[in-house]
Structures are given as C-alpha cells and as structure tokens.
Amino acid sequence: MGDTQTGRPRGRRREADRNDERLMQAAREVFAELGWDAPVSEIARRAGIGMGSLYRRYPSKEMLAQRMRIVGMEQLVTQARTALAEEPDPWAAFARFLRDALSDQGAGGPLLPLVGGRLPATDEIVAAAARLRAALDDLVDGAHRAGVLRADFASADVPLLLEHLTARIPVTDERATALHLRxxxxxxxxxRTSTTDGPTAxxxxxxxxAELSELWNAPKK
Amino acid sequence: MGDTQTGRPRGRRREADRNDERLMQAAREVFAELGWDAPVSEIARRAGIGMGSLYRRYPSKEMLAQRMRIVGMEQLVTQARTALAEEPDPWAAFARFLRDALSDQGAGGPLLPLVGGRLPATDEIVAAAARLRAALDDLVDGAHRAGVLRADFASADVPLLLEHLTARIPVTDERATALHLRxxxxxxxxxRTSTTDGPTAxxxxxxxxAELSELWNAPKK
DNA sequence: CGGCACCGGAGAGGTCGATTCCTCTTCTCG
DNA sequence: CGAGAAGAGGAATCGACCTCTCCGGTGCCG
Known part of the structure; x- marks a missing residue:
C-alpha cells in the first residue's frame, strides 16, 4: 500500500523532493558557518538550485530557517534515541550522543544549527523543542542514575554546551570539527563523576x- | 619633570584622552557582543562620543579594531602575569587566569575580544601575539611541570578555549558571564591531572x- | 507534438552601514 | 576681550549587499 497512496514520486516531482533535501542540507551548512546573516543566495548556490525554486518552496528566509531548526532538532532527537538504544552503558550513550551531534555524521554537514534564535516560536518549534528536551532528559537522567555524570549538570546544559562547542572558527570544516571534538x-x-575530586562543584x-526557550524564541511578538 | 615634557593634559586635550579610553572600552563590548559586523555608530553611541571624534582618532573601523585587539591581548598578558605573580600554586594561577579572562574584571567589559580574525597582521599585532604566547607558555608550562595539568593540553589551546567559551548567547551580560564561568x-x-583516569586522552x-596566527591574521595580502 | 509545471538566475527595490562634512563649542594666547 | 585653533557631534552621502520577484527556457506527460 504505502506507495500506492501518495504514489512513488517520479520525474519532475522526484527532483523537487531531492531539491528539498539538498536545501535543508545546504541551509544547515551555510547557517552554521555564516550565521543568520548568511545570504539566501549562498544557500541556493550550495544546494545547486535556483532562487526561484527555493522561494517557491519556502516563502521567506525566515520560514526556511524555521523549518531547518525543526529538522535540526529532530536530528538531535534521533541521535539521542539511537545512542540510548545502541549503547547499553549510560555514560557511553551520553558521550556518543555529544560526539555524534558535533560531528553530525548523519547529515554530512559539519556543524549543527541551533541557529539564530530570536525567531518567532512556531507551534511546531515548541513541539520539537519539547521532544528534544524529553530525549535529552532521558540521556542525562540515565547517566545520573548510573552515577557516572556529575549531579550538578542539567539536561538543559546540553544545548548550551553544543552551542559553545560549535563556535565558528575560520578553518577548514574538518579541522573545526576536530577541534570541537577535542x-x-x-x-x-x-x-564524569570521579570519586577522588571533591571541591570541583x-x-x-x-x-x-525555561531559560532555553526564552533564549531560542523571540519575545512573543 | 615628567609632567613638564608632555604637559599634563588639560581641558580639551584631557577630554580627548578620556574619550579614547571609553572608545576602547565600548569597542571591546560591542565587538564582543555583535562581532565584527557591529556598526561603528553603536560603538560611538556606547562610548558617548560622536562619529566625528571617533573617526578623527581612528581613520577606519579596521584600524580601531586593530588597536582594540592589541589592547585586548595586552590585557590578557597582564592578567596572566598577575596570576603568575600572585598565585604561588601553578594550578591556581592557571585557573585564575582563565577565570579572570572570562569575567574580565579589569576592563569592566563583560567579554574579551579576540575578535574578528582575518584582519591584516600589523607588526604591532604580531608583537603583541608573541608576548601573549610567552605569557601563556609560562602559565601552561608551570602547570605542566607541577604535574597538575594534563600533558596533552597545549598553550595554544588557551586562546581557542577562550574563544569557544565566550560564544555569544543572547542573554544579559551578567548571565552570559555566569554561564561562561560554569x-x-x-x-x-x-x-586537571587525575591519577585515576587513564583512558581519557x-x-x-x-x-x-602557527595555526593560531593563521587563524588570527589575514592571509598576508 | 503541445502544454504544463517547474527550473535557474538576473534585477528591482530597499536596508543599512562606513565615512565625510559642516556647524557649534571650548580653550589658548596676544 | 576677541580671533583662531582644535575638537566635538551628528546628519547626510554614497555605496554595498540582500531579499524577494519576474521571466524566458526546458523536460515530461499524454
């Protein structure tokens, strides 16, 4: 059935879908590198499609960014769930998630775009953020319960840490990722919790x- | 004597000097918050001086930034030397320097501006960078020799770490600094070197x- | 083979920012 | 005390650059 309902996209339609993927991909890279001020034309160029096609799909730069944020968050959720499922050890799962998020192997893009906060918060964004929170809570709580993660580290620290770690430095993407991982x-x-150290609170x-959502979303205009 | 030579600045001249200090201060803050793309007018506004005065002192935005970089680096050098002089314990000196650099108490500015690399390298900048390197080497070598700092951490990591840690996040300066310190x-x-952990290389x-100077200076044009 | 739907890209219109220019003020000095 | 120098301030200039629109060309379907 599955295929019958929507019909397997063919011809022109298939290209459109492929374009959409490339667009998201390019948007991730470009926004990650240049920030919110990146010219839309640069995204189109890297995606290898024309401005016309881009703007037919997304009515504005802002909409494009919004969608990208959602996709990005969903990717993080997936990575978190995967780490949780594939790594039996809570610490391993936690560490793996962070590494995956930074190297972003799935997307091919070198950096992840928590991007230009300060955009109006869509319902979709709020929902995606909630799912992300749930996933990160699982990851962090698991490590906490296993006693391998310092107790004063909160799940909300994760996005902020990632944001810090992905600071843009003007070197090759490869080297940048290497440094981020370092x-x-x-x-x-x-x-990591260590039994020897006491005074490191x-x-x-x-x-x-709550602080995060304020930071990510425009002051409800 | 001393005063006789230059004459103690009075009146208008004195104001000019004060303006210059405020300018550097404002530039530090503004560039730290908005990055290289910060409008010059914003710097002038925060310094409380007019565009005309700013441009009489510095012939271009680039020159202003160059000077600010030098001042910033010198401030780091001072902080490093101070930490080294006042803290007998190598680890304490190292940690204190980093904390000072992040909270930047001396300057009053909340963040430090290693700023928009990719500007042509002045001789003065190169010299300042060399002095900074020397100071950081002292700090790091001291900690290494005392065996309290992991061996695979290099002095060149310090500026990069600071750059990562000062990632711009849109919250109040105070909170941002708090998070940076966190x-x-x-x-x-x-x-910190711990005798218990082995596999954490x-x-x-x-x-x-060398990598840093490439990163900080424009490809010699 | 004709028509449709979609593609890519040049360009209109507008924003914004570095730098300049001109006026007004404050000192200095004869 | 008055003229002139040295600044201060900030509005106006002159481009640069960006988002978004419009249009001629192209491949796929019937």
Missing amino acids: YLDLILAGL LQSPAPDW | YLDLILAGL LQSPAPDW
Whole structure:
C-alpha cells in the first residue's frame, strides 16, 4: 500500500523532493558557518538550485530557517534515541550522543544549527523543542542514575554546551570539527563523576529549559 | 619633570584622552557582543562620543579594531602575569587566569575580544601575539611541570578555549558571564591531572601557535 | 507534438552601514 | 576681550549587499 497512496514520486516531482533535501542540507551548512546573516543566495548556490525554486518552496528566509531548526532538532532527537538504544552503558550513550551531534555524521554537514534564535516560536518549534528536551532528559537522567555524570549538570546544559562547542572558527570544516571534538573530550573528562575530586562543584547555577526557550524564541511578538 | 615634557593634559586635550579610553572600552563590548559586523555608530553611541571624534582618532573601523585587539591581548598578558605573580600554586594561577579572562574584571567589559580574525597582521599585532604566547607558555608550562595539568593540553589551546567559551548567547551580560564561568569550571575539571583516569586522552591533536596566527591574521595580502 | 509545471538566475527595490562634512563649542594666547 | 585653533557631534552621502520577484527556457506527460 504505502506507495500506492501518495504514489512513488517520479520525474519532475522526484527532483523537487531531492531539491528539498539538498536545501535543508545546504541551509544547515551555510547557517552554521555564516550565521543568520548568511545570504539566501549562498544557500541556493550550495544546494545547486535556483532562487526561484527555493522561494517557491519556502516563502521567506525566515520560514526556511524555521523549518531547518525543526529538522535540526529532530536530528538531535534521533541521535539521542539511537545512542540510548545502541549503547547499553549510560555514560557511553551520553558521550556518543555529544560526539555524534558535533560531528553530525548523519547529515554530512559539519556543524549543527541551533541557529539564530530570536525567531518567532512556531507551534511546531515548541513541539520539537519539547521532544528534544524529553530525549535529552532521558540521556542525562540515565547517566545520573548510573552515577557516572556529575549531579550538578542539567539536561538543559546540553544545548548550551553544543552551542559553545560549535563556535565558528575560520578553518577548514574538518579541522573545526576536530577541534570541537577535542574540547568535547575535555568537557567529558570534567563531566564524569570521579570519586577522588571533591571541591570541583560548578559555581554558576545550571540553566533550565525555561531559560532555553526564552533564549531560542523571540519575545512573543 | 615628567609632567613638564608632555604637559599634563588639560581641558580639551584631557577630554580627548578620556574619550579614547571609553572608545576602547565600548569597542571591546560591542565587538564582543555583535562581532565584527557591529556598526561603528553603536560603538560611538556606547562610548558617548560622536562619529566625528571617533573617526578623527581612528581613520577606519579596521584600524580601531586593530588597536582594540592589541589592547585586548595586552590585557590578557597582564592578567596572566598577575596570576603568575600572585598565585604561588601553578594550578591556581592557571585557573585564575582563565577565570579572570572570562569575567574580565579589569576592563569592566563583560567579554574579551579576540575578535574578528582575518584582519591584516600589523607588526604591532604580531608583537603583541608573541608576548601573549610567552605569557601563556609560562602559565601552561608551570602547570605542566607541577604535574597538575594534563600533558596533552597545549598553550595554544588557551586562546581557542577562550574563544569557544565566550560564544555569544543572547542573554544579559551578567548571565552570559555566569554561564561562561560554569562551562569553564567543567573544562577545568577535565583539565586537571587525575591519577585515576587513564583512558581519557584527547583524540584530536592540539593546535599550535602557527595555526593560531593563521587563524588570527589575514592571509598576508 | 503541445502544454504544463517547474527550473535557474538576473534585477528591482530597499536596508543599512562606513565615512565625510559642516556647524557649534571650548580653550589658548596676544 | 576677541580671533583662531582644535575638537566635538551628528546628519547626510554614497555605496554595498540582500531579499524577494519576474521571466524566458526546458523536460515530461499524454
């Protein structure tokens, strides 16, 4: 059945779908590298499609970015769930997720685009954020319960950490990713509970998800 | 004597000097928050001076930024030297320097501006970078020799770490600094040599100063 | 083979920012 | 005290650049 309902896309229609994928891909890369100010034309160029096609699919730059944010978050959710499912050890799952998120193997794009916050919050975005939160909670709670992750680390720290770790530095994508992973290793070392260290409590309070959503969404205009 | 030579600045001249300080201060803040694309007018606004005055002092935005980079680097050098002088314990000195650099107490500005690399390298910049390197080498070597800092951490990691840690997030300056310090604590925990952990070697190779200077300076045009 | 739906890309119109220019103020000095 | 220098301030200039629209060309279907 499945195929019968929508009909397997063929010809022109198939190209449109492929274009859409390339678009998301390109948008991820470009926004990650240049930030919100990246010219739309650059996205089109990298996707190998014309401006016309891009704007037919998404009515505005903002809509494009919104969609990309959702796709990005869903990708993180998938990576979190996969890590959880494939790694029996809670610490391994946690560490693997962070590494996957940074190297972003699935998408091929070198960086992940939590991107230009300060866009109006769509219902879809809110929903995606909720799913992301749930997934990260699972990951972090699991590690906490296993006693391998320092207790003063919250799940809301994860997106912020990723955002810090993906700081844009003007080197080749490959080297940038390598450096990101290097510093992730450092942070993982600091995150792991060690029975020897006592006085290493974090001094500033953890962020919570309310703070994150304020940070990600425009002040409800 | 001393005063006789230049004459203690008075009146208009004195105001000009004060303006210059405010300018550097404002530039630090604004560039730190908005990045290289920050409008010059915003810097002037925050410094409380007019565009005319700004442009009489610095012939272009680029020159202004260059000077600011030098001032920023010198400030880091001072902080490093101070930490080294005032903290007998190598680890304490190292940690204190990083904390100082992030909270930037001396300047009053909330963030430090390693800023928009990719500007042509002035001789002055090269010299300042060399002094910075020397200071950081001292700090890192001291900790290494004391055996309190993991061996695979290089002095060239310091500027990169700072750059990562100061990732711009759109919250109040105070909260941003708090979060930066939070993640610094995490990294410090990971940086400290612990005799218990073996398998935590960093996977990506350390950066070196040659890489940094490429990253900071425009490809000699 | 004709028509439709879609593609790519040049260009209109508008925003925004670096730099300049001109006016008004504050000192300095004879 | 008045003229002139040295600045201060900020509006106006001159482009650069970007988003989004419009249009001629092309491949696929019947």
